[in-house]
Amino acid sequence: MYDQLKQQVYDANLALVRSGLVVLTWGNASAADRRQGVMAIKPSGVSYDTLTPSDIVVLSLKTGEVVDGKARPSSDTPTHLHLYQQFDAINGIVHTHSTYGTIFAQAQRAIPCLGTTHADHFFGEIPVTRQLTRQEVDVDYELNSGKVIVEHFRNYHLDPLNIPGILIASHAPFAWGPTPAYAVENAIVLELTAQMALASMSLAPNLQPIPQFLLDKHFLRKHGPGAYYGQPATKETR
Amino acid sequence: MYDQLKQQVYDANLALVRSGLVVLTWGNASAADRRQGVMAIKPSGVSYDTLTPSDIVVLSLKTGEVVDGKARPSSDTPTHLHLYQQFDAINGIVHTHSTYGTIFAQAQRAIPCLGTTHADHFFGEIPVTRQLTRQEVDVDYELNSGKVIVEHFRNYHLDPLNIPGILIASHAPFAWGPTPAYAVENAIVLELTAQMALASMSLAPNLQPIPQFLLDKHFLRKHGPGAYYGQPATKETR
Amino acid sequence: MYDQLKQQVYDANLALVRSGLVVLTWGNASAADRRQGVMAIKPSGVSYDTLTPSDIVVLSLKTGEVVDGKARPSSDTPTHLHLYQQFDAINGIVHTHSTYGTIFAQAQRAIPCLGTTHADHFFGEIPVTRQLTRQEVDVDYELNSGKVIVEHFRNYHLDPLNIPGILIASHAPFAWGPTPAYAVENAIVLELTAQMALASMSLAPNLQPIPQFLLDKHFLRKHGPGAYYGQPATKETR
Amino acid sequence: MYDQLKQQVYDANLALVRSGLVVLTWGNASAADRRQGVMAIKPSGVSYDTLTPSDIVVLSLKTGEVVDGKARPSSDTPTHLHLYQQFDAINGIVHTHSTYGTIFAQAQRAIPCLGTTHADHFFGEIPVTRQLTRQEVDVDYELNSGKVIVEHFRNYHLDPLNIPGILIASHAPFAWGPTPAYAVENAIVLELTAQMALASMSLAPNLQPIPQFLLDKHFLRKHGPGAYYGQPATKETR
Numbered sequence: 001m002y003d004q005l006k007q008q009v010y011d012a013n014l015a016l017v018r019s020g021l022v023v024l025t026w027g028n029a030s031a032a033d034r035r036q037g038v039m040a041i042k043p044s045g046v047s048y049d050t051l052t053p054s055d056i057v058v059l060s061l062k063t064g065e066v067v068d069g070k071a072r073p074s075s076d077t078p079t080h081l082h083l084y085q086q087f088d089a090i091n092g093i094v095h096t097h098s099t100y101g102t103i104f105a106q107a108q109r110a111i112p113c114l115g116t117t118h119a120d121h122f123f124g125e126i127p128v129t130r131q132l133t134r135q136e137v138d139v140d141y142e143l144n145s146g147k148v149i150v151e152h153f154r155n156y157h158l159d160p161l162n163i164p165g166i167l168i169a170s171h172a173p174f175a176w177g178p179t180p181a182y183a184v185e186n187a188i189v190l191e192l193t194a195q196m197a198l199a200s201m202s203l204a205p206n207l208q209p210i211p212q213f214l215l216d217k218h219f220l221r222k223h224g225p226g227a228y229y230g231q232p233a234t235k236e237t238r
Numbered sequence: 239m240y241d242q243l244k245q246q247v248y249d250a251n252l253a254l255v256r257s258g259l260v261v262l263t264w265g266n267a268s269a270a271d272r273r274q275g276v277m278a279i280k281p282s283g284v285s286y287d288t289l290t291p292s293d294i295v296v297l298s299l300k301t302g303e304v305v306d307g308k309a310r311p312s313s314d315t316p317t318h319l320h321l322y323q324q325f326d327a328i329n330g331i332v333h334t335h336s337t338y339g340t341i342f343a344q345a346q347r348a349i350p351c352l353g354t355t356h357a358d359h360f361f362g363e364i365p366v367t368r369q370l371t372r373q374e375v376d377v378d379y380e381l382n383s384g385k386v387i388v389e390h391f392r393n394y395h396l397d398p399l400n401i402p403g404i405l406i407a408s409h410a411p412f413a414w415g416p417t418p419a420y421a422v423e424n425a426i427v428l429e430l431t432a433q434m435a436l437a438s439m440s441l442a443p444n445l446q447p448i449p450q451f452l453l454d455k456h457f458l459r460k461h462g463p464g465a466y467y468g469q470p471a472t473k474e475t476r
Numbered sequence: 477m478y479d480q481l482k483q484q485v486y487d488a489n490l491a492l493v494r495s496g497l498v499v500l501t502w503g504n505a506s507a508a509d510r511r512q513g514v515m516a517i518k519p520s521g522v523s524y525d526t527l528t529p530s531d532i533v534v535l536s537l538k539t540g541e542v543v544d545g546k547a548r549p550s551s552d553t554p555t556h557l558h559l560y561q562q563f564d565a566i567n568g569i570v571h572t573h574s575t576y577g578t579i580f581a582q583a584q585r586a587i588p589c590l591g592t593t594h595a596d597h598f599f600g601e602i603p604v605t606r607q608l609t610r611q612e613v614d615v616d617y618e619l620n621s622g623k624v625i626v627e628h629f630r631n632y633h634l635d636p637l638n639i640p641g642i643l644i645a646s647h648a649p650f651a652w653g654p655t656p657a658y659a660v661e662n663a664i665v666l667e668l669t670a671q672m673a674l675a676s677m678s679l680a681p682n683l684q685p686i687p688q689f690l691l692d693k694h695f696l697r698k699h700g701p702g703a704y705y706g707q708p709a710t711k712e713t714r
Numbered sequence: 715m716y717d718q719l720k721q722q723v724y725d726a727n728l729a730l731v732r733s734g735l736v737v738l739t740w741g742n743a744s745a746a747d748r749r750q751g752v753m754a755i756k757p758s759g760v761s762y763d764t765l766t767p768s769d770i771v772v773l774s775l776k777t778g779e780v781v782d783g784k785a786r787p788s789s790d791t792p793t794h795l796h797l798y799q800q801f802d803a804i805n806g807i808v809h810t811h812s813t814y815g816t817i818f819a820q821a822q823r824a825i826p827c828l829g830t831t832h833a834d835h836f837f838g839e840i841p842v843t844r845q846l847t848r849q850e851v852d853v854d855y856e857l858n859s860g861k862v863i864v865e866h867f868r869n870y871h872l873d874p875l876n877i878p879g880i881l882i883a884s885h886a887p888f889a890w891g892p893t894p895a896y897a898v899e900n901a902i903v904l905e906l907t908a909q910m911a912l913a914s915m916s917l918a919p920n921l922q923p924i925p926q927f928l929l930d931k932h933f934l935r936k937h938g939p940g941a942y943y944g945q946p947a948t949k950e951t952r
């Protein structure tokens with residue numbers, strides 16, 4: 001019943017490891033099936049070496065109750081669930097402690113848009129949330145991690161498909177997309193743009209973000225009705 | 239008819255991936271066949287995992303029209319085409335978003351010649367173009383990317399075989415050479431010299447470029463009539 | 477008689493190499509078997525390529541005398557032995573010269589707790605010992621390396637299971653845990669947190685450690701009676 | 715006649731590539747056979763992929779004339795030859811443009827001894843030569859590269875077995891040892907200590923070298939009559 005969804009989530013989790021974004025068990029990928037009203041996610045603390053598609057846990061998108069799978073779902077499940085509930089357009093989420101993304105998260109700095117690599121995938125800086133309060137950490141910590149993400153997008157009027165990721169302050173990145181494969185790709189881009197921004201800023205300390213017209217050009221040649229990058233077919237089948 | 243050319247372009251694209259210069263689909267290699275009046279280039283947004291020599295697209299060097307191949311050519315094709323049209327001596331071009339080259343491009347800084355590794359392949363600093371204007375970005379962006387490169391070489395009286403690469407400001411490197419294999423090699427050198435220059439400058443903030451006589455010695459022992467590096471035969475057959 | 481212990485130590489040593497923490501022969505892992513009153517450790521200066529489980533040397537935990545094995549034990553054996561004698565709760569120790577851990581050790585700086593990656597495994601900063609005196613270096617150097625570690629834990633009232641590692645000033649890291657596998661994991665975490673802290677501090681020079689309530693949350697959700705991370709079974713069988 | 719020597723040189727060259735110290739063809743390893751009065755070295759500009767032991771070129775240690783092999787020897791041969799002629803105790807030399815060693819060479823900075831990793835292999839800082847003059851570069855450049863190395867060792871009364879490597883200013887490292895295998899090992903150590911020193915100095919800008927008693931302890935426990943690191947047999951058979 002959920003075999004295809006579980007396979008997708010399994011593939012996305014392994015893609016994280018292959019891409020070097022995940023060390024030990026610090027990372028997880030999930031997918032939502034809006035039609036069936038469920039999400040699927042990696043089980044908690046299970047080694048990627050022994051993970052199989054049948055280990056993937058399926059939960060109700062509405063209630064968060066497990067509907068398929070024997071293992072305990074990732075401890076970050078409440079964060080994923082809240083994002084799926086609040087961001088209708090996304091169907092894949094990945095969380096990693098990828099090195100350079102985490103470096104910016106720890107420094108509590110957004111990743112500025114300093115070049116076209118960034119602009120091709122994120123339509124502006126990759127933001128960082130505010131710190132959670134003691135109260136938010138003590139009770140329902142993982143749910144509140146989702147809430148500060150949504151709060152940031154609401155406060156700054158951001159579209160989750162235009163800015164498909166964020167850094168949680170003192171923690172690490174979340175990235176997402178219309179599919180789990182796009183979520184993984186955005187997590188890779190986030191990591192690389194963080195690495196390059198760190199060094200570009202050290203080389204040119206007063207560096208400003210790229211002009212809006214260059215950002216528009218790059219993001220919009222890949223996204224939306226005027227896109228002309230890639231092959232016509234691949235955009236649909238991905 | 240174009241099988242050899244397509245194979246060359248295929249090989250150069252895979253060499254970019256093997257060398258770690260390309261992540262996701264951010265990169266492309268092309269080659270020109272001056273006798274047949276064509277250039278060949280990677281199709282746009284196609285994954286390197288599934289790329290085959292027959293996917294390579296062939297275009298007229300004069301008009302840019304596709305003469306062979308079913309896929310849409312790389313979105314950067316107008317840049318490559320303009321460079322082949324303006325720089326007669328080059329027959330291979332590669333474009334990457336390699337990490338350290340892009341770090342300098344984003345910082346809008348040339349890569350200074352700080353050592354013999356650089357001097358063996360680039361006869362002086364690796365320049366950075368000016369920023370494109372809003373007008374140049376909005377209309378014919380990729381063609382204009384080629385034009386600012388050529389403008390830089392004209393303004394500073396540079397020879398494309400002596401300085402076989404450049405950084406586009408806020409974007410990333412282009413490198414080239416007399417063959418696609420040399421273009422790949424120059425892209426590798428550009429990346430490594432960028433990495434080393436970044437750290438040498440942080441270690442010795444007031445570091446000056448190497449003296450002209452050392453630059454002359456290294457570049458000219460590998461290039462031109464007095465070259466004595468390598469085996470006599472390999473210089474021809476490469 | 478000691479086959480299982482020797483296999484564990486062999487596995488932990490190879491895991492260090494696989495994790496990229498060890499270059500050349502700079503590293504060693506050991507394990508204690510409290511019931512049998514012994515510890516086992518890698519032989520000195522033996523290449524990891526040719527190491528076999530039967531090369532592992534077994535010594536008395538009480539006297540340090542070799543009770544099994546023909547090779548000379550690691551020159552760092554007196555450090556390991558002293559730690560097992562003084563820290564009852566640990567049964568695995570690893571020593572590496574991993575790049576970023578050693579960078580902090582050389583700089584004689586503790587690794588501050590700047591994020592949740594760190595907080596999940598170390599309940600506070602990863603400390604650095606004082607420098608050894610000339611006298612301590614000249615006589616019984618390796619034993620004294622163990623003694624300055626224990627001295628630091630005593631002086632600062634630290635629990636070795638809460639802070640499962642330390643940097644020896646001007647030298648390199650030691651990490652440990654309830655099993656050799658946990659010791660390896662803690663050495664990996666130490667290395668990554670060092671890498672990330674170095675860059676976070678360069679990005680935000682006045683960065684402060686994370687608040688205590690966030691440290692509590694992360695460390696305690698993985699350790700102790702209230703832990704809810706991972707699968708119930710894996711915590712026991714690891 | 716020279717088969718064993720050529721195999722040794724072949725093995726050392728491949729070890730450089732495997733260790734990540736050599737990119738493209740920027741590196742070479744050689745060995746001397748004092749009894750036969752010859753040295754053997756990699757041919758110039760030949761790819762490591764296609765290199766075979768029979769490609770290795772053998773030259774007279776006295777005259778530098780080729781006595782075996784059809785290819786042109788490495789363009790750095792005069793540097794190697796001069797070092798073998800002036801430093802009696804060394805029988806293996808490697809030259810690389812390894813990233814961090816070259817970063818220090820470009821910055822014209824010695825690598826200070828900041829920790830025991832360094833002290834285990836180099837009995838003090840890894841020096842950098844003076845710049846070559848225009849005259850020295852224009853005529854007999856590679857021979858003069860050897861001469862500035864020897865000049866530095868003479869001026870500072872250094873023993874080539876205690877300091878088994880140096881950086882040529884604005885160029886890159888040379889390392890050596892009693893055998894080619896030790897030369898490769900010293901080149902690996904030089905690269906790692908450069909990487910770690912760069913970052914330790916950025917973390918602690920006024921960092922001083924380790925005290926002499928700690929340097930003595932580490933270098934002498936591995937070298938000379940009182941050495942107690944490693945297995946007794948391996949020191950001889952290596």
